[in-house]
Amino acid sequence: MCSYQLKCKICTKFFFLFFSFSTRIEVYGNTSSTNDNMSITAKEAFAKIPQKLHNFFIKYPPRPFSEYKNGPSITSDPKRNPFFPNKNTETGRWHSSLYSRRRSADLFKLAKKFGIQDLLPPTPRKFHEDKYVNKKWMQGMVQPAGRADQAELEEKFKKREEAIKNMDKIIAKARPGYKKLLKKRQERKPTWF
Known part of the structure; x- marks a missing residue:
């Protein structure tokens, strides 16, 4: 044979x-x-x-x-x-x-x-399936840079608003002379009468 x-x-x-x-x-x-x-x-x-x-x-x-x-x-x-x-x-x-x-x-x-x-x-x-299912994705495609989750962005904005509201207190702690400026600003503030 x-x-x-x-x-x-x-x-x-x-x-x-x-x-x-x-x-x-x-x-x-x-x-x-x-x-x-x-x-x-x-x-x-x-x-x-x-x-x-x-x-x-x-x-x-x-x-x-x-x-x-x-x-x-x-x-x-x-x-x-x-x-x-x-x-x-x-x-x-x-x-x-x-x-x-x-x-x-x-x-x-x-x-x-x-x-x-x-x-x-x-x-x-x-x-076909092997080409796309078992594909090794690039890191930038899986987690694009500069794109944070919505929850993280909301936390970030809340912290920023609180920091802006308390900015005078934060600066006064760092620079004791800043309190004088705050007093002058209060005195110069225009009133309704």
């Missing part, structure tokens, strides 16, 4: 496991339920995915059957990821990834249509 047939058998076994637990199979937006009237075999399920995904899963079997690194690795590593660059330890040079970012994005989007995106090796790009 050649390695191509072995990998194909591994993929069909996996798809049998995957589709036996799922209740629906999505084929380009159309859904067909796996009820008594519509039972599907592993080969049929594997045949229903697009040719791009079919060829990819033959070259690189899905995750439960083979593990892939989550980042760059060396070229001799059996777990190397086709979506990441790999380093040759003998020459010290980096080999570019076997699938470019655009091609990996196309594969991911195609697999997402069928609900099998979790079977692909980890990709360097972030998609």
